[in-house]
Amino acid sequence: MVATEEKTVSKRFKMWGVLLVFSAIALGTLIEQDKDAIDENRRIWCIAVCVGSMFFSFFIVATTFKSSVADNIVGKVPEGFSIMLVVALWCGGLPVIMNPDNGIAVIRYPMIGEVIENPNLYFSSWASLIASILILGNFMQQSSIAGMSKVPAKFNKWIHLMAASIAVLASSVDIYQDSCDDDKSTATCKRAVFAFSLGAAGTVCSFFMVTIYEFFRPRLSIVVEAFLTVVLFALYCVGVAYTTSSDGPGDRVGTLYFAMWYGLFAAYFLACSSCVKDMFFGNNVPVATEPGTxxxxxxxxxxxxxxxxxxxxxxxxxxxxxxxxxxx
Structure with missing residues (x-):
C-alpha cells in the first residue's frame, strides 16, 4: 500500500510540474500581448489566473523536495485545497481567454469567423485546465487509497467530460448569439442549438456523477451507468460529425471544435470503463476452489x-x- 501511494504521489509531482510550465507559458504570452487590444480588467483577471496557478504549482513542487514538509502537505488537505482552487481558477479564466469577443486568444472576423490569434496562449490555457483536472482526479484516487475518502477511479474521467461539456455549452451559446440574430433557420443555427443541448446534457449528467454519485452508488445499477455513458458517447459522436463538418458552428479550428473532440474522447473512455471493466469484469470475481490456494x-x-x-x-x-x- 505504501509503495502504491509513493508511486501515485510521484506521478502527481510530474503533473504539477507540467501545470507549472504551461501556466508560465500562458503568463508570458499574456504579458507580451498588446495591452491596447484587450480590455484591461479582463487582462488583469487572466494574468491573476496564471499567477495563481503558477504559485500553487510551484508551492507543491517545492515542498515535495523536503520530506519533512511534504509529509504534512502532499496528499493532505493543503494539496487538495490547492488543486481545487487551481481548477476553479482555470474554469473561471478559460472562458474569458477563449471568448472571441475579448480578443485575447481567439478573434472573430466578419467574413472568416473565429481564428486562433494567439496559439501559445490558446493551447497552454487548455493544457493547464486539463493538467489541473488530471491532478485533481489523481489526488482524489490517492485519498481513497490512504483511507481519507472513497472516490471511484472514474472520477477524473467524469470531470473531464464535465469540463468539455461546459466548454461546448458556452461556445455554442456564444456562436448562436453572434450568428443567429437575423435568421435562426440556417443549418449553422440549428446545429448550434444541438451543440448547446449536448453540452447541457453532458454537464448535468457529469455534474450529477461527480457530486452525488457516491451517495446513490449502492442503489445505482452498473447497467444504468453503462447505459448513460454509452448514450453520451453516441451523442458526442453525432455532435462531432454534426457540428464540425461543413455548415456547422465548429467547422473551423476553435473552442467548439476542440471541446467537441475533447468530450468525445472523455465519453469514449468512460464508456469503456463502465461497459468493459464494470459489466464484464467488475462482478466476475475469480474464487479459489482448492484448499490452501x-x-x-x-x-x-x-x-x-x-x-x-x-x-x-x-x-x-x-x-x-x-x-x-x-x-x-
Missing part, C-alpha cells in the same frame, strides 16, 4: 484494490466420519 483478484474495478483470498484447509466431512468410526 492463494489467489489475487480485483473485487471491483472502481476501487483499484487488490485483495488476497486465502482458503484455509478445512477438515472434510468424509474425514470427520472416518475419525468417528475409527474411535468407535
Amino acid at each position: 492463494l489467489e489475487i483478484h480485483e473485487s471491483r474495478t472502481d476501487e483499484n484494490v487488490l485483495k488476497l483470498n486465502v482458503i484455509e484447509e478445512e477438515e472434510s466431512p468424509v474425514e470427520a466420519i472416518d475419525e468417528e468410526v475409527g474411535e468407535g
Whole structure:
C-alpha cells in the first residue's frame, strides 16, 4: 500500500510540474500581448489566473523536495485545497481567454469567423485546465487509497467530460448569439442549438456523477451507468460529425471544435470503463476452489484494490466420519 501511494504521489509531482510550465507559458504570452487590444480588467483577471496557478504549482513542487514538509502537505488537505482552487481558477479564466469577443486568444472576423490569434496562449490555457483536472482526479484516487475518502477511479474521467461539456455549452451559446440574430433557420443555427443541448446534457449528467454519485452508488445499477455513458458517447459522436463538418458552428479550428473532440474522447473512455471493466469484469470475481490456494483478484474495478483470498484447509466431512468410526 505504501509503495502504491509513493508511486501515485510521484506521478502527481510530474503533473504539477507540467501545470507549472504551461501556466508560465500562458503568463508570458499574456504579458507580451498588446495591452491596447484587450480590455484591461479582463487582462488583469487572466494574468491573476496564471499567477495563481503558477504559485500553487510551484508551492507543491517545492515542498515535495523536503520530506519533512511534504509529509504534512502532499496528499493532505493543503494539496487538495490547492488543486481545487487551481481548477476553479482555470474554469473561471478559460472562458474569458477563449471568448472571441475579448480578443485575447481567439478573434472573430466578419467574413472568416473565429481564428486562433494567439496559439501559445490558446493551447497552454487548455493544457493547464486539463493538467489541473488530471491532478485533481489523481489526488482524489490517492485519498481513497490512504483511507481519507472513497472516490471511484472514474472520477477524473467524469470531470473531464464535465469540463468539455461546459466548454461546448458556452461556445455554442456564444456562436448562436453572434450568428443567429437575423435568421435562426440556417443549418449553422440549428446545429448550434444541438451543440448547446449536448453540452447541457453532458454537464448535468457529469455534474450529477461527480457530486452525488457516491451517495446513490449502492442503489445505482452498473447497467444504468453503462447505459448513460454509452448514450453520451453516441451523442458526442453525432455532435462531432454534426457540428464540425461543413455548415456547422465548429467547422473551423476553435473552442467548439476542440471541446467537441475533447468530450468525445472523455465519453469514449468512460464508456469503456463502465461497459468493459464494470459489466464484464467488475462482478466476475475469480474464487479459489482448492484448499490452501492463494489467489489475487480485483473485487471491483472502481476501487483499484487488490485483495488476497486465502482458503484455509478445512477438515472434510468424509474425514470427520472416518475419525468417528475409527474411535468407535
